[in-house]
Amino acid sequence: MTAFATANRLLAAILLAVMICLPSASQAKQKKAQPNLSREMKILLRQTNEMYASRFHITVDKLVNSDPRMFASILGVTLQRQLNYAGQNQQYVQQYRSLNMQCEGLLRWIAETKNNRNPKDGKPMGAEVLIRDFKTGLHGVPNSFFIQKFGVDPATVNLPMMLGEVPVLEGSAAASGRGSLNEKKGVNLLGERAQAAEVGNHSAGQGEVVYVGKMICPDKGLGSLRLDTNNNPKDETYVYCSFWDDGRLSHQVPTVEGKKHGVEYRFTERDGIYYLANKAAYSMGKLDGVREVYRVKNGRVYLSERIQFADGKMNGTREDFRVDGSGQHYQSRLLRYVDGKQHGTQERFELSKSGGVYRISVAEYFRGKEHGERRAFSENGQLLRREIYQDGVMMKYWQYARNTGQLRGVYCRSSQGGFRSCQ
Numbered sequence: 001m002t003a004f005a006t007a008n009r010l011l012a013a014i015l016l017a018v019m020i021c022l023p024s025a026s027q028a029k030q031k032k033a034q035p036n037l038s039r040e041m042k043i044l045l046r047q048t049n050e051m052y053a054s055r056f057h058i059t060v061d062k063l064v065n066s067d068p069r070m071f072a073s074i075l076g077v078t079l080q081r082q083l084n085y086a087g088q089n090q091q092y093v094q095q096y097r098s099l100n101m102q103c104e105g106l107l108r109w110i111a112e113t114k115n116n117r118n119p120k121d122g123k124p125m126g127a128e129v130l131i132r133d134f135k136t137g138l139h140g141v142p143n144s145f146f147i148q149k150f151g152v153d154p155a156t157v158n159l160p161m162m163l164g165e166v167p168v169l170e171g172s173a174a175a176s177g178r179g180s181l182n183e184k185k186g187v188n189l190l191g192e193r194a195q196a197a198e199v200g201n202h203s204a205g206q207g208e209v210v211y212v213g214k215m216i217c218p219d220k221g222l223g224s225l226r227l228d229t230n231n232n233p234k235d236e237t238y239v240y241c242s243f244w245d246d247g248r249l250s251h252q253v254p255t256v257e258g259k260k261h262g263v264e265y266r267f268t269e270r271d272g273i274y275y276l277a278n279k280a281a282y283s284m285g286k287l288d289g290v291r292e293v294y295r296v297k298n299g300r301v302y303l304s305e306r307i308q309f310a311d312g313k314m315n316g317t318r319e320d321f322r323v324d325g326s327g328q329h330y331q332s333r334l335l336r337y338v339d340g341k342q343h344g345t346q347e348r349f350e351l352s353k354s355g356g357v358y359r360i361s362v363a364e365y366f367r368g369k370e371h372g373e374r375r376a377f378s379e380n381g382q383l384l385r386r387e388i389y390q391d392g393v394m395m396k397y398w399q400y401a402r403n404t405g406q407l408r409g410v411y412c413r414s415s416q417g418g419f420r421s422c423q
Helices: 003-021 039-051 060-066 068-088 090-113 127-138 143-150
Strands: 224-228 237-243 249-256 262-270 273-283 286-297 300-310 313-323 329-338 344-351 357-366 369-377 383-390 393-400 407-413 419-421
Touching: 039 060, 039 068, 039 090, 060 068, 068 090, 068 127, 068 143, 090 127, 273 300, 300 329, 329 357
Parallel strands: none
Antiparallel strands: 224 237, 237 249, 249 262, 262 273, 273 286, 286 300, 300 313, 313 329, 329 344, 344 357, 357 369, 369 383, 383 393, 393 407, 407 419
8 A cells, every 4th residue: 555545544543533523513503502591680589479469379480391481471570679779779780780691691501492483472582672671670560469458569579679789791691590490301490399388278299399478386285286288198208386285376387397497476475465576477487478576555556677688698678666755666676688798878766855756876887897977866867977997997987066066076097097177
């Protein structure tokens, strides 16, 4: 064999090997990878599910598969509240924009996985259609429908602020978080398939995870009682009811796999009054939702605190309440938290001599430390003191006369740590 023929055979072998290794055109054109869901995005989807989708007796997961356009609109409706927060707090603007981008990125992915066709009617449904429906909801177009049908105004509904470090996105995919959008197993946006158990008619399938959100224990009983909430007596999904010796209900604890999952209710008695003392939402052993605490004063039960949680930590608002000597119930504190740390605007309130409620102070926090401006006021709204903090340390303050409001002095932190006049 000549050297020329040998070279040709070698070249042909190399070309064949390259062709075998190269992917086909159909293989090369792959669908965009599914987006991961950030913590904030999961909270938003949970709000969408619990606040709006459930009112149509459907879940977010099912909407994504059956009617993505309706899902896009309701997602926009839910995000309205976060848009309002962004308008009230400049620190939240960038985080809100990033969350908005995550929503659009998720809708693009959904359109692609559905081959740009709406499963409900087979009509064309590109990403631009879903994003348009999303923005229609965001701009409040469906609000009147929710107000008339359900008595809920999405523009003012009390949903927690998700003020946190929402990751800035590259393109349209979220940069962090977990979550699966695997259609083969059923789109599972929220990480669990929770649903409310019905009193006397447990509609859950055998073995299905059940989220019990309302009272299902009887008012009276003996000792304790276990209610099967998923029609499977062999597993650890049940509601535990405990009763006092006199038969009154002591507490209700929903459990899945040995962990609290659902809304826990605890009752107590004080000053001869039997009342609900604590109500708290859990998700697989962690506080996740609203916890309310009630107390008794002067023979009256009142709401003492209401705190929003996510993943076991305070996330959202904390509201503290007091009752004065005359029985007036008022809010004493409005604090905001992210991942268990104070973050954002913190407000405190007092009762004036005339019985009105006034704001005594307002302060800014960042990641658990006071950072920014703090102001203190008199009961007539007069500014008494203004302070500037940096990373938890006061750097400067202004002092005003209580009666006249006249500036009395400006003081700056010195290099030795004390304060000196810097007017």
